[in-house]
Structure formats: structure tokens, C-alpha cells
Amino acid sequence: MTIITEFRLQSSDLPLVSIPATLPPDEIMCSHSLCLEPDAQVFLVEIDAALDVSEAQLAELEEVTTVTPFGERNDTTVYKLTVELDDSISPAFDPERFEGAKMKSTTITADGWHETKFFKDYETFHEFHTTFENSGVSLELISITPDETESDNTAEDLLTDRQREALNLAISRGYYESPRQVMADELAEELGISQPALSGLLRRGERQLLTSSLSGREYLNTLSR
Incomplete structure (x- = not known):
């Protein structure tokens, strides 16, 4: 049975937390991610356009290897960022480990990630939880419910x-x-x-x-x- 989870991930090693930690936005939105290789991942992020965060500022961040602007959308500036993952948490972001997990938009602050995610069953979520905890990332579960629309x-x-x-x-x-x-x-x-x-x-x-x-x-x- 598919389940819907809402949780917070907390660790200074999480990807992209360096943006709200060092640049003007208090939070950014991540709407898509794609694993390129074990230690690198691409993220599509949206930053409040009024804050005028520049491509150069993002490129200066230690974890960011490439920055590609994608224009503006709903008063936000969209960037594609290639991020070098910390060795300690890269296994937790390997998509092959969790084929049954689907991400919705994620809110990222200096404290960590606030995320809603679909899992194909409770066992997959448990494995996901355990992997992050073993990688030094704290997971605080906010809610977990069956997907009522699954039959539709x-x-x-x-x-x-x-x-x-x-x-x-x-x-x-x-x-x-x-x-x-x-x-x-x-x-x-x-x-x-x-x-x-x-x-x-x-x-x-x-x-x-x-x-x-x-x-x-x-x-x-x-x-x-």
C-alpha cells in the first residue's frame, strides 16, 4: 500500500542548506532532483526573485559544481544546480536504493529539509529512515498516512x-x-x-x-x- 509521509531531515551535510545559511533567502524550494553518479546530484531549485541571488553567488558555494539559470516562474528564479554530495550522506541519496519513493517539492532552510514523500509501502520508508539515520541525518516524522487515492x-x-x-x-x-x-x-x-x-x-x-x-x-x- 502506498503511503504519504511528511518529515524533516536535519544535518549540516545535507545538499543546498548552504544557500539559506549563507545567502539572503530564508528558504528555497527544490522541485526536482536527479542522481548523476554516486557523489553528485542535480537539483532544480526556485529562489525568491526579489532577493536577487546571483548565479555567481551560487557558483561560489563549495558544494555547487555547476549552475544553469532557467528563467523565472511564479515570482521565483529557477536554477539547475549540480551538487557534490558529502561522502557521509551520498549513499542516502542513491535512487536505486529507494525505487518506491517519489519526492514532492521540498522546502530547504539552513536547519535542513522539510519534505513530503510517497513510498510504495511501510518497509520502503523504514529502510529510507534507517539509511538516513545511519548517515548522520536526523529524521523527524511529522505524519504518515495511507494514500487514499491509490485505488483511483x-x-x-x-x-x-x-x-x-x-x-x-x-x-x-x-x-x-x-x-x-x-x-x-x-x-x-x-x-x-x-x-x-x-x-x-x-x-x-x-x-x-x-x-x-x-x-x-x-x-x-x-x-x-
């Missing part, structure tokens, strides 16, 4: 993890808006894949959702007679 999302469950990741990113970045707010090549860059690969993921994911959603409808049977 059977079509989504048929997606591969990569298809779901691509579709979620496309929706959150406005790819399906009219007019589009982001192009396919930009989404592909965020995911670290080619544009044709991104287009294939979206196309197969869309087909799966449509097929699963429509196949059980009464009127389809009527039309096929």
Missing part, C-alpha cells in the same frame, strides 16, 4: 518510473500548457537525456495513461459493437 490511480501504476518522472516534470514545468512554457529540449536537459529519448518517454507514458483510462469505459464497448 491504477493507470498511473502501470507507468514505468522513468515515464512517470518525465510526465510529472513535463506537467510541473508547463509543457502541456497552451502556449507551452517549456520546450522538449529543455525538459530533456533537466533529465539528462536526449530530446528523442524524452519524446519517447512522454509518448509511451501518454499512450499508457490513455489506454488504461479509456479501456474500461462503457461507451467504448458500445462503439465497438
